[in-house]
Amino acid sequence: MRGEDPNRSRLASGVAALAVLGWGLMTVGAYVRASQSGMGCPDWPICKGQLIAGGHHALIEEIHRWIVTLLSVGVIATAVVVLRRLRGERGVIRPMLFVLAMLALQIVLGGITVILDNVAWTVVLHYGGASLLVFSLVLLAVRLRYPGAGASRDRFWRLTHWFVVLSYGLLLAGSTLANAGSDTICGHSYPLCRGALLPSLGHDVVIMMVHRAWAGAMLLFAVVVLVRSRAERAGQPLIRTVAAVIVGLYVVQAFLGFVIVGIADTVASEVVHSSFGSLTWVALAVLLALTRTLPASVAPADDRSGEPPAPATHSEPLPADLRARRLHHEPRTAAGDSRWSALPRTPPTR
Numbered sequence: 364m365r366g367e368d369p370n371r372s373r374l375a376s377g378v379a380a381l382a383v384l385g386w387g388l389m390t391v392g393a394y395v396r397a398s399q400s401g402m403g404c405p406d407w408p409i410c411k412g413q414l415i416a417g418g419h420h421a422l423i424e425e426i427h428r429w430i431v432t433l434l435s436v437g438v439i440a441t442a443v444v445v446l447r448r449l450r451g452e453r454g455v456i457r458p459m460l461f462v463l464a465m466l467a468l469q470i471v472l473g474g475i476t477v478i479l480d481n482v483a484w485t486v487v488l489h490y491g492g493a494s495l496l497v498f499s500l501v502l503l504a505v506r507l508r509y510p511g512a513g514a515s516r517d518r519f520w521r522l523t524h525w526f527v528v529l530s531y532g533l534l535l536a537g538s539t540l541a542n543a544g545s546d547t548i549c550g551h552s553y554p555l556c557r558g559a560l561l562p563s564l565g566h567d568v569v570i571m572m573v574h575r576a577w578a579g580a581m582l583l584f585a586v587v588v589l590v591r592s593r594a595e596r597a598g599q600p601l602i603r604t605v606a607a608v609i610v611g612l613y614v615v616q617a618f619l620g621f622v623i624v625g626i627a628d629t630v631a632s633e634v635v636h637s638s639f640g641s642l643t644w645v646a647l648a649v650l651l652a653l654t655r656t657l658p659a660s661v662a663p664a665d666d667r668s669g670e671p672p673a674p675a676t677h678s679e680p681l682p683a684d685l686r687a688r689r690l691h692h693e694p695r696t697a698a699g700d701s702r703w704s705a706l707p708r709t710p711p712t713r
Contacts, residue, residue: 371507371510374444374507375504375507375508377441378507379501381437381438381500382497382500382501382645383645384433384434385496385497385500386638386645388431389493389494389497390637391426391430392427392490393641397630397637398420398630399420400420400424401476402424402477402481403420404416404424404428404477406477408474410424410428431470431473438462438463445459452510454510454656455503455507455510461499465492465495468495468496469489469492469496472485472492476488483539497644498644498652501649501652505653509656509657514655515658517659518595519591519592519595519659523588523651526581526584527647531644531647533574533577533578533581536570536574537640539570540574541633541637543570544567545567545568545571546623548568549571551624552624553621554579560572582613582614582617585613588606589603589607589610595659597660598659598660599657599659601653602650602654602657605646608646609646612642612646615639616639619635619636623636
């Protein structure tokens, strides 16, 4: 980009790195849950009354907390820079305040989750809060990267918002499925449950089948968004690329779900499945942030200066007889604004 501020570009890259770190934190959190290490540290914020406690499960939980600390320091440092240098930009300040609010919420939810012994609903809320924190970081990075851009609030803008909101619901549904112990209720049957669409109305079966139906619907929704992006964001190749990546990630998620149910339901497969789910959310956050920031198309290079285009000129001179007839019959205005006024006067032929 012309005239790009290198300090701002570095700041945007740093915030993007924090978003990637947030995705890593979500992956480590999935390993904490899958390995049953959530209560490796029964107290909070320290572990067993110490800063560093021994034991396998305690170490896993401590690593998770150290990453949270690193992420928190990075967010606070970013906030100091943004609030000092860019406090006049509402498009940047608002996402920055959103990031700080989500970080504070995550810290509180983390403490509540430990104090209440990892009750399922607290873990789901904690995961949902982490997802919103990652989204806020992605939005901040995009606003820093593309200053002064104006989003086009059209049909694609609304479609993308619905798509991301419903995908967020799917994310919470998957977390509920894992933390409520409903992930094994259908055995090795996929996509049906024990050979039927709905073998019973037990809450575990309902949670599982709602999750599967929701995931299938969102895959189709992702394809719709991709197709619409080709038509309504033809001038924004980055948005089209992210939409295509999201479709690919949904397909990978469906395959991993089949692997877990039909082949190997292990700690590793669960963590990989959750990690790809979180990565899909990162891509969704990028799509929504770009849609909320960039216009439908990029203005041509000649139009960015704000100057009117140069008037069209004839590449070849008119024939002498035609020029003479035009000058003879077409009146000249007082201001001389006729398009033939610039041509030399030639007496008409007799």
